Amino acid sequence: MTATIEIQGLRVDRGGTTVLHDLTLGIGGGVVTGLLGPSGSGKSTLIRAIVGVQIVAAGDVRVLGLPAGASALRSRVGYVTQSPSVYGDLSVRENLTYFARVLGAPPAAVDTVIERVGLADMATHLVGRLSGGQKARVSLATALLNDPEVLVLDEPTVGLDPVLRRDLWDFFHELADGGTTLLVSSHVMDEAARCDRLLLLREGAILADLPPDELLRRTGAADLDAAFLRLVEAGAVR
Amino acid sequence: MSFSRTAATAARVLSQLRRDPRTLALLLVVPCVLMILVDQLFAGREAVFQSVGVPMLGLFPLISMFLVTSITMLRERTTGTLERLLTTPLTKLELLLGYGIAFAAVAIVQAVVVSLVGFGLLGLEATHSELLIMLLAVANAILGMSFGLFVSAFAQTEFQAVQFMPAFVLPQILLCGLFVAQDQMADWLQAVSSVLPLTYAFDALDRAAHDPSLGPRFWVDVAVIVGTTLLALVLGAATLRRRTA
Numbered sequence: 001m002t003a004t005i006e007i008q009g010l011r012v013d014r015g016g017t018t019v020l021h022d023l024t025l026g027i028g029g030g031v032v033t034g035l036l037g038p039s040g041s042g043k044s045t046l047i048r049a050i051v052g053v054q055i056v057a058a059g060d061v062r063v064l065g066l067p068a069g070a071s072a073l074r075s076r077v078g079y080v081t082q083s084p085s086v087y088g089d090l091s092v093r094e095n096l097t098y099f100a101r102v103l104g105a106p107p108a109a110v111d112t113v114i115e116r117v118g119l120a121d122m123a124t125h126l127v128g129r130l131s132g133g134q135k136a137r138v139s140l141a142t143a144l145l146n147d148p149e150v151l152v153l154d155e156p157t158v159g160l161d162p163v164l165r166r167d168l169w170d171f172f173h174e175l176a177d178g179g180t181t182l183l184v185s186s187h188v189m190d191e192a193a194r195c196d197r198l199l200l201l202r203e204g205a206i207l208a209d210l211p212p213d214e215l216l217r218r219t220g221a222a223d224l225d226a227a228f229l230r231l232v233e234a235g236a237v238r
Numbered sequence: 239m240s241f242s243r244t245a246a247t248a249a250r251v252l253s254q255l256r257r258d259p260r261t262l263a264l265l266l267v268v269p270c271v272l273m274i275l276v277d278q279l280f281a282g283r284e285a286v287f288q289s290v291g292v293p294m295l296g297l298f299p300l301i302s303m304f305l306v307t308s309i310t311m312l313r314e315r316t317t318g319t320l321e322r323l324l325t326t327p328l329t330k331l332e333l334l335l336g337y338g339i340a341f342a343a344v345a346i347v348q349a350v351v352v353s354l355v356g357f358g359l360l361g362l363e364a365t366h367s368e369l370l371i372m373l374l375a376v377a378n379a380i381l382g383m384s385f386g387l388f389v390s391a392f393a394q395t396e397f398q399a400v401q402f403m404p405a406f407v408l409p410q411i412l413l414c415g416l417f418v419a420q421d422q423m424a425d426w427l428q429a430v431s432s433v434l435p436l437t438y439a440f441d442a443l444d445r446a447a448h449d450p451s452l453g454p455r456f457w458v459d460v461a462v463i464v465g466t467t468l469l470a471l472v473l474g475a476a477t478l479r480r481r482t483a
Contacts, residue, residue, distance in 0.1 A: 014483055051325050055481045069480060074327045085318035089257045090250070101246035102328045126257070142322070 004029045004150055004181040005050055010059035012045050012204075019045045020204045023059070027183055029149075032169075032176045034195030035185040036228075042204040043185040044082055047154045050183065051079040063150055075104055078148035082155050084139035088128030092119055092138050095127055096145065105146035113141040116171065118164055133159040140168075150181045157191065169194045189224040200228060207231050243328050247336025248343075251310070255344065261306070265348055269298040270355040277360045291362040292447035293416055293440050295352050296371055299345045299379035300439065304407055307341060307386030308399045315390065324480045334387070334475055338380060345379030346372075364447040371446055377463050378439050382407075384470035391477030410436035415444070438462035 003026030012020040020042050027033050035043050048054035049061050052069015061068040063077055086095045096110045114123050117137040122130065127138055140156045157165045169191070176182050176196070184195070192198055193212050200208040200215075208215060208231055212224060219234075221227035255262060276294060280287040314320040323333060349372045356362040364371055389406055393399040413427060414436040420428055431437050442459035445452050 053321055053325060053481055055483050069325075071327070074325060077325070079322065079325045081318045081322055083318055085322035087250070087254060087319060088317075089254045094250070094253055098246055098250040099326070102243050102323065102326045104242075104327060 002029075003027060004064055005183065006060075006062045007050075008060040008062075010046075010049060010061060011057045012042075012049060012054060013057045014045070018057075018204060020049070023204075023206065025199065025206060025209065027181060029179050029181040030176055031196035032172050032182045032184060032194070033197045033199060034192050035183055035199050035201060036189065036192050036195075037187065037201035037207075039187050041201045043187075043201055044154055045204075046201065047079075047152050047183070047185060050152055051077060075146060076149045078143035078146070078151040080140050080143045080153045080156050084127075084132075084135040086127050086135065086138045086142065088135075089126065091124050091126055092130075092141075093123045095138055096141055099142040100145050103146040109145045113144045116144060117141045118167070131159075133161070133164075136160065137164075148180070151175065151183070153182070153184045155185050155187065157186065165191075189228060192224045200231060202232060239329070240327075240332060244332045244335045244339070247328070247333055248339040251337055251340035252343065254310070255340070262344075265302050265306070265344065266351050269295075269302070269348065269352045272298070273352060273356050273360060287360075288363060289448070290416060291356055291360070292364050292371060293443040295349075295356045295362070296375040296378055296443040297411065297414075297416075297436070297439065298352060299348050299375050300382035300385075300436070301403070301407060301411075302348065303341050303345060303379045303382035304386040305400070305403055306344075307337065307383045308390045308393065308402060309386075309396055311337075311387050311390035312393055312396060312399045316394075320478065321482070324478070330475045330478045333478070334471060337387070338383060338471075341383045342376060342380055345376045345383075348379070349375035365450050366446045366452070371443065374439070374443055374446060374463075377460075377467075381435065381439065381463055381467045381470070384467045384474060387474035388470045388477065391474070407436075410434045413437065414440035416440055435462060435466040438466075 005027040007023055007025050010020055010023040011018060023046065035046065037043050045054060049056055050063060050068055052073070063073055066073050090098070092114060093110060096113060097107070100107060100110050114120055117140055119134065119137055119141070122134065127135060130138070136156065136159060140153065143151060143153070157168055160168070172182050172184060186192070195212060198208065198210060198212055198215060199206055215224065215227050219227040219230040221230050273291070273294065276290065277287055353368055353372055357368050385406065389402045390399060393402060413431040413434055415431070420431050420437065423431060438459040442456055442463065445456045445459070
């Protein structure tokens, strides 16, 4: 597995405290990598560093061999922010049409992604009037428009019903099977089971980096929640 | 620099405005009502209305666009759409130009409507063509837009953004020469007045309305309006940071 995202000695400071401590890791294509950890553990900060919008204190982040945030990467890396970043005063289709033009995606992609996130019957609705989960899906759809090689999703399934969540995770695996690099953050441990590889983040450091079944085996815990607790108590496992 | 991304941004901003008919109505109706109000206020003193009417007409778009831009840009910052856009191929220049084109279109409509009321209904007269006045009004609108863009970086909430109007624009309106001619102000006020961009915007409108020769000062005024717009846009663009803490 060759790493499409390479992180070397990444440190991020915010307001005098260190949010990420000297992180070094590689993330490869063809699998879904889950970034798990409690809220405040630094997941969003790490994701923002990978898409190149985070001021970093030290270290090097490279995506597809280029420095994170490089202009050549901007049409090759898809990013979904934690809170939906779409226009509330535009309809679902208007939002996606705009992002399609900005990303240089074909106009036909708009309806494909609307279908994909299950909003076909909402296409003409104003985003501002949608529920939180529906807004999150519009935001997710914007990142799928141009089939990016690297897809970085910050808690994309928060507030979604279980059926839709399962469908989206199946879709993430479909994308990974096609060679896309997926990094998906979540703070819900039951989603961890759906990842091929887990990065457990706590207080800005990687606590564990392994597949979910391996995590269960090594900790001897019954479920991933318990496994995470045992790790916290025992210290890091690699 | 992509024409398609710029045009898409302009179209998106216009769609957003179209979805807000109340704001559009306020943008078009309020200046007209205020013009009628001023006309009535100076009823019987036609000369006063003639001297302040045209500059007022040309300064309204500046105030409107200042407010509209500072709020919309603040929304882009606080809702995360700005951060999202800056991770796409859209460049800052394309984003700003998109906004500029959309708001200039609105400013043209506003200038035409207010001119129709001012020149048509209220009998305002200008030495130079109405078209020149309208062009100045649009230039002022774009100046207001670039101010709004710049100050939006210093506001964390919409309340603060709105308060920048009395803090940033109102003093310039008081000192621009509309209320008291610049040469009749106290020395220190004259000095302050002569470094404020609105003084030049006012002077240009005043000359277009009343000075048959226009004079070289008119072109100085135009240069100051254009130069300040570019400066505020560059400073504003510098506040659109791709990387934040």
